[in-house]
Amino acid sequence: MAHPRHELDSAFHTPLRFSLMAALSDGAVIDFGTLRELLETEDSPLSKSVAHLEAAGYVKVTKGYVGKRPRTWVETTAKGGRAFARHVAALRAIADGI
Structure with a gap:
């Protein structure tokens, strides 16, 4: 059985990207x-x-307006949700010593 570290995704290695996906x-x-x-x-x-x-396909960005003010919305894609869960x-598993 492979060590669980092999399931870590480098897209989430920075604390900000990890926190963004969690949010x-x-x-x-x-x-x-x-x-x-x-954040x-x-x-x-x-x-x-x-x-x-x-760029990794993990979030979707939508741009639009609220009144005359521009807004950007961010949401997780299905692919991103699966990758983050893994x-x-x-x-x-690493923390549990598996």
């Missing part, structure tokens, strides 16, 4: 500003993290 669990769709506040980060690092996860399961 988007359970099908949440969250606007960029709310994510920035929730206690700045625009640039969050934007880079979202772009990285979007990553978390691997972390748990």
Whole structure:
């Protein structure tokens, strides 16, 4: 049986990307500003993290307007949800000494 570390996904290795995926669990769709506040980060690092996860196919970005104000919403894709669940399961297995 292979060590669970082989199931870790490098897309989630940074604390910000990991936290972003955790915030988007359970099908949440969250606007960029709310994510920035929730994750206690700045625009640039969050934007880079979202772009990285979007390129991997793990999140979907939707742009639109609320009134005349532009908004960006982020949500997890099915692929991203499965990948994140595998990553978390691997972390748990490693922590449990399996």
